[in-house]
Amino acid sequence: MSHASVSSTARFGSLYWAIQAKRNIGVRGLFVVVLAFMVAYGFLFHGLFTGSGFAKFTQSWFPLALVAMAQAILMLTGGISLAIGALVSLGAVLAATTMTGPLGVAGGAALVSLVGLGIGAVTGVIVVKLRLPAIVVTLAGSFIIAGAALLVLPRPGGAIPPWLSDLLAGNTPAAFGVLVVVVLLWKLYLATPLGLSLYAAGENPVGAYRSGVPVDAARIAAYAISGLLCTGAGLFVAAQTGSGDPIIGNSFTLNSIAAAVLGGIGFLGGQGTMRGALAGSLLLSLMISVMFFLGFTPVAQYVAQGLIIIGAVAIPQFRMRAR
Amino acid sequence: MKKSSLFASASVLGLGILVNVLGASQADAAANCIKGDRKAPYTLGWANIYSVPTWMKQTQGTIEAEVEQLKKEGLVDKLVVTDAQGDANVQIQQIQSMIDADVDGIILIAGSSTAPARVLADACAKGIAIINFDSLVDTNDVTAKVNTDSHQWGEQATKFMIDALGGKGKILILNGPAGVSVSDDRRAGGNDLLKANPDIQILAETNTAYNVAPAQEAVTSLLFANPEIDGILSFGGALSAGAVLALDKQGREQVPITGENARQFLELWKEKGLKSWATMQPNWLGAFAAYTAVQALEGKDVPAFVKIPLPVIDNSNIDEYLARAKDFPADGYIFSPYDRDLFAKLLAQK
Numbered sequence: 186m187s188h189a190s191v192s193s194t195a196r197f198g199s200l201y202w203a204i205q206a207k208r209n210i211g212v213r214g215l216f217v218v219v220l221a222f223m224v225a226y227g228f229l230f231h232g233l234f235t236g237s238g239f240a241k242f243t244q245s246w247f248p249l250a251l252v253a254m255a256q257a258i259l260m261l262t263g264g265i266s267l268a269i270g271a272l273v274s275l276g277a278v279l280a281a282t283t284m285t286g287p288l289g290v291a292g293g294a295a296l297v298s299l300v301g302l303g304i305g306a307v308t309g310v311i312v313v314k315l316r317l318p319a320i321v322v323t324l325a326g327s328f329i330i331a332g333a334a335l336l337v338l339p340r341p342g343g344a345i346p347p348w349l350s351d352l353l354a355g356n357t358p359a360a361f362g363v364l365v366v367v368v369l370l371w372k373l374y375l376a377t378p379l380g381l382s383l384y385a386a387g388e389n390p391v392g393a394y395r396s397g398v399p400v401d402a403a404r405i406a407a408y409a410i411s412g413l414l415c416t417g418a419g420l421f422v423a424a425q426t427g428s429g430d431p432i433i434g435n436s437f438t439l440n441s442i443a444a445a446v447l448g449g450i451g452f453l454g455g456q457g458t459m460r461g462a463l464a465g466s467l468l469l470s471l472m473i474s475v476m477f478f479l480g481f482t483p484v485a486q487y488v489a490q491g492l493i494i495i496g497a498v499a500i501p502q503f504r505m506r507a508r
Numbered sequence: 509m510k511k512s513s514l515f516a517s518a519s520v521l522g523l524g525i526l527v528n529v530l531g532a533s534q535a536d537a538a539a540n541c542i543k544g545d546r547k548a549p550y551t552l553g554w555a556n557i558y559s560v561p562t563w564m565k566q567t568q569g570t571i572e573a574e575v576e577q578l579k580k581e582g583l584v585d586k587l588v589v590t591d592a593q594g595d596a597n598v599q600i601q602q603i604q605s606m607i608d609a610d611v612d613g614i615i616l617i618a619g620s621s622t623a624p625a626r627v628l629a630d631a632c633a634k635g636i637a638i639i640n641f642d643s644l645v646d647t648n649d650v651t652a653k654v655n656t657d658s659h660q661w662g663e664q665a666t667k668f669m670i671d672a673l674g675g676k677g678k679i680l681i682l683n684g685p686a687g688v689s690v691s692d693d694r695r696a697g698g699n700d701l702l703k704a705n706p707d708i709q710i711l712a713e714t715n716t717a718y719n720v721a722p723a724q725e726a727v728t729s730l731l732f733a734n735p736e737i738d739g740i741l742s743f744g745g746a747l748s749a750g751a752v753l754a755l756d757k758q759g760r761e762q763v764p765i766t767g768e769n770a771r772q773f774l775e776l777w778k779e780k781g782l783k784s785w786a787t788m789q790p791n792w793l794g795a796f797a798a799y800t801a802v803q804a805l806e807g808k809d810v811p812a813f814v815k816i817p818l819p820v821i822d823n824s825n826i827d828e829y830l831a832r833a834k835d836f837p838a839d840g841y842i843f844s845p846y847d848r849d850l851f852a853k854l855l856a857q858k
Contacts, residue, residue, distance in 0.1 A: 433623060
């Protein structure tokens with residue numbers, strides 16, 4: 186798991202799969218838990234196996250999956266962002282205020298993407314080049330971005346063309362399809378020089394730098410991609426709800442960190458896998474629905490949620506130590 | 509004799525037909541979203557946005573009491589409760605789960621005025637009675653919305669403040685969270701009056717959660733910056749209590765202040781002899797929403813918007829509220845008594 190940069194050996198088929206299997210060790214427990222929840226959910230709610238049931242469920246999960254990826258990329262480089270939620274809100278209000286205007290859907294989507302990439306890149310430059318702590322920069326950034334979202338749309342409103350809402354969040358699993366594409370793009374990115382540098386820059390920046398790895402560029406690129414994923418999640422939330430809300434993203438900041446940590450991503454960088462973060466986000470989303478169908482009271486849900494998270498994080502740790 | 513009895517039975521029959529026709533026309537006038545295919549006992553879903561604040565706990569208490577009553581009457585067999593922990597996205601997922609579980613009615617305090625629109629449209633299309641209260645949604649795909657008038661709330665509070673200061677003075681304005689409809693609407697309600705009275709100078713405005721501690725903190729720092737304050741226009745009861753405590757801690761003189769039926773504020777009002785005005789967002793809106801959902805499911809016509817009157821609490825009637833204080837939590841709200849007669853009257857208004 187530690188020598189992650191070895192994934193450059195992807196061309197040696199058997200070695201690739203061996204490494205992938207080794208990387209799964211830390212999150213195997215989580216995969217089992219997620220699978221158990223999936224089975225339980227399917228058992229409790231048979232509609233899950235219908236097209237629209239599956240579509241609705243994956244739509245609930247989709248924005249959380251994107252922000253979990255956004256946070257995971259940063260944490261892999263040894264960074265973190267407390268501005269995830271604010272960026273989601275900003276993406277949502279930008280989409281809801283532009284897409285029915287002269288910019289149209291394509292223009293609005295381009296604006297949302299550019300703003301995400303731009304804010305991410307600027308944050309990355311500040312953190313990396315000025316050597317300021319990411320947690321402070323992104324905390325300050327979150328206030329600025331949240332304020333910007335409130336300036337764009339002071340109170341919930343705006344609109345998304347209904348056909349776009351129906352396309353992305355209707356009765357077809359389009360959101361799931363988009364997620365598959367995003368994951369494939371992530372795999373492709375990992376094969377590029379910048380992508381390869383990602384893990385190295387996080388785990389051992391000094392060593393990586395001395396070996397000629399473009400550490401700074403890799404970290405700034407990670408912030409830019411992370412920003413893009415966040416505003417993209419915002420666009421989806423706007424489509425899902427048919428409108429914009431300047432504070433809709435608030436809870437995504439903590440949930441993105443919870444999903445990443447649950448997925449075995451370390452705070453110190455270079456440790457963990459994207460599939461872990463995705464599984465973590467899936468578990469967080471599944472918990473809500475499964476506990477509903479089990480008839481848990483809200484208070485019991487708070488307790489159960491905490492216990493499941495501790496369990497999913499602690500059990501693999503204990504097993505590692507026992508080894 | 510025979511003839512007359514025949515006549516009587518014929519007229520009874522006629523009356524019966526007439527009643528039937530009336531009944532049918534009443535069923536035709538069924539409330540929005542209602543299809544008439546759902547039969548008692550019903551399952552109700554209570555989609556809360558955040559269960560932790562005391563106001564919410566008290567509101568949930570009134571819902572549970574009402575559902576107990578409805579259970580005794582054989583109209584409801586189950587209440588499922590969700591708590592979105594403040595997250596509007598989670599609330600959408602939970603409403604979706606309620607649809608998946610095929611509940612008959614949903615009562616809802618919305619976490620966002622726009623976000624639940626599409627999931628509510630799905631629920632409405634499935635014939636689920638949706639009663640939205642307190643924090644309202646913009647969409648009309650619900651059976652009924654129930655609330656006091658937040659705009660009027662703000663207007664009346666602002667009017668009291670302007671009158672109390674004789675149209676001239678320096679004030680602080682305390683708002684609930686930014687970007688939340690209730691908070692924005694109350695503030696907007698005061699806008700015209702404030703514009704018409706330019707001698708009322710706004711020193712500063714705050715946005716905090718509807719809790720005592722953050723309001724007290726915000727007002728404390730504003731007190732340092734502003735040695736002269738003539739009034740505090742507060743748009744929330746807990747905010748008012750925080751402001752009074754902040755003034756008190758710094759040994760500043762109390763000034764005219766607006767507020768709500770928060771027990772802590774009313775007690776401070778009495779204790780400090782404040783010049784105040786307050787109104788009430790009744791917790792029994794929850795019970796009323798549950799009752800209304802069942803009425804709609806039973807085929808009764810329910811108005812699309814039920815406006816709950818805002819009472820005025822002033823020095824003439826504050827004692828009536830404080831007399832019942834011990835029945836309510838120390839950090840809770842002293843709401844007015846309610847019963848089925850009141851509910852029926854509210855539903856009958858057009």
